[in-house]
Amino acid sequence: MDTFWNSRKVVIVGAGAVGSTFAYALAQKGVADEICLMDANPDFAAGQVLDLAHGLPFFPSVQIRVGETGDYADAQVIVITAGAKQLPGESRLELLQKNAAMVESIVDEVVAQNSQAVLVLATNPVDVLTHVALKRSGWPKGRVIGSGTVLDSSRFRYLISQHCNVDVGNVHAYILGEHGDSEVAAWSMTHVGGVSIDKYCPMCGNCQDWPAQRERIVREVRDSAYHIINYKGSTYFGIGMSLVRIVGTILQDQNSVLTVSTYLDGEYNIRDVCLGIPCIVGQGGVKRIIETELYPEEQAALERSAKILQEGLASLKT
Numbered sequence: 001m002d003t004f005w006n007s008r009k010v011v012i013v014g015a016g017a018v019g020s021t022f023a024y025a026l027a028q029k030g031v032a033d034e035i036c037l038m039d040a041n042p043d044f045a046a047g048q049v050l051d052l053a054h055g056l057p058f059f060p061s062v063q064i065r066v067g068e069t070g071d072y073a074d075a076q077v078i079v080i081t082a083g084a085k086q087l088p089g090e091s092r093l094e095l096l097q098k099n100a101a102m103v104e105s106i107v108d109e110v111v112a113q114n115s116q117a118v119l120v121l122a123t124n125p126v127d128v129l130t131h132v133a134l135k136r137s138g139w140p141k142g143r144v145i146g147s148g149t150v151l152d153s154s155r156f157r158y159l160i161s162q163h164c165n166v167d168v169g170n171v172h173a174y175i176l177g178e179h180g181d182s183e184v185a186a187w188s189m190t191h192v193g194g195v196s197i198d199k200y201c202p203m204c205g206n207c208q209d210w211p212a213q214r215e216r217i218v219r220e221v222r223d224s225a226y227h228i229i230n231y232k233g234s235t236y237f238g239i240g241m242s243l244v245r246i247v248g249t250i251l252q253d254q255n256s257v258l259t260v261s262t263y264l265d266g267e268y269n270i271r272d273v274c275l276g277i278p279c280i281v282g283q284g285g286v287k288r289i290i291e292t293e294l295y296p297e298e299q300a301a302l303e304r305s306a307k308i309l310q311e312g313l314a315s316l317k318t
Contacts, residue, residue: 008033008251011067011075011117014082015039015048015107018122021051021240022081023064030060031248036067036075040082072113077247080106080133083123088229095124097172097311104131118250118285121146123260124242127311130261131275138291142286146261149175150184150278151242153259155224158228159217164192164204173197175221176298177275177305184301185218188294189278240311245283253283262286268299273313 010032012019016039023035039045045066052064053091053269065074083099119137121130123306130146137144151310152175161168174188177183190197199206228235259276267289268277278290294302296298 007074007076009071009072009075009077010034010247010251011036011038011078011129012122012129013038013078013080013224015041015045016081017234017236017237018054018239018243019079019081020048021236022079022122024047024055025054025240025244026247027055027059027062029244029248030062031251032062034065035065036065036071038067038071042066043165043296048232053081060292061254069109069113072104072110072115072117073119076118076121077250078110078115079120079243079247081122081124081243082106088233094285096315097126099123099125099129100132100316102117103133104136107133111139112291117143118291119144120243120246122239125312127261127273127309129191131309131313132316134263141263141265142284144263145246145278145279145281145285146243146274147179147239147246148261149179149183149259151178151238152179152221152224152276154242155221156185156240159220160190160192160197162208163213164200165218174278176259176277177302178309179261179276181222182301182305183222183276184298185221186294186296186298187214189315219269249281250285255280255282255287257281257318258288260286260290262290264306267291268294268302270303270305271307273307273309275302275309295299 012023015037023037026032034214037045037049049066072295111171121133123129123235134144149261156173156175157168157171160173161171170193175183178188192200199211227234258281260274261274262279263274279286280288
């Protein structure tokens with residue numbers, strides 16, 4: 001086991017815009033020793049790897065190559081980015097039927113290699129597909145996680161920082177629930193410089209009509225992906241960097257608090273569904289779910305979000 005954990009090997013399944021952007025950002029970060037890029041089109045993967053390899057003189061030391069099924073066996077983290085992309089006007093849940101069978105096929109190949117890796121899902125709808133992958137693998141719930149609302153929380157922090165004119169590093173804020181239309185802004189967990197947002201804004205004195213501004217921020221977070229897709233066809237920079245953050249904390253055992261998608265079994269009064277919730281993430285995946293008391297309206301919204309995801313899961317069985 002010591003030898004396994006000393007090898008910081010990451011396999012990326014899907015060499016498209018998200019997978020290749022993630023590989024590029026991961027290589028620059030310098031937290032992986034080896035990056036294997038796989039795709040249903042081997043020539044496409046080879047082209048992406050060659051393009052990335054030409055930048056090796058400018059990266060921290062890392063090996064980048066085309067992966068194969070056998071690479072699952074000794075990978076520390078396997079990240080699935082493959083799948084049909086979200087089209088303009090299409091919700092993430094509408095992608096479900098397109099991508100569930102593909103995820104199951106990849107998971108079967110991973111399990112067949114007796115992999116001890118952490119499996120990270122980025123394919124949309126990520127929460128439902130994380131649940132599909134978890135059940136298909138039969139692995140402990142902490143080892144199969146989704147990118148969840150890590151990107152949404154980053155968008156939330158950015159917009160609050162812009163509104164408050166404060167460094168985003170001093171903003172702590174989380175989006176919970178579905179990575180999608182039913183996501184929940186946890187204002188009860190939002191702080192600026194250690195001060196609750198509800199206390200910070202009156203203290204700041206520069207905010208006009210704070211309730212309306214809160215609604216605007218939440219709306220912009222929720223609709224960000226739709227705007228980007230309408231502008232340029234797909235999102236990949238933000239999710240690529242989010243995946244670097246998730247994978248980096250696993251490889252380096254950082255015990256970071258991230259709103260990854262994980263299986264709930266009674267936490268927040270929710271069962272048998274995967275959704276974004278604050279978790280301590282490190283070596284081996286999710287180590288602990290952080291459970292706190294939300295505002296009543298936030299708790300109700302989170303339970304509604306879970307119900308929507310459960311309905312998506314149920315649609316797979318019909």
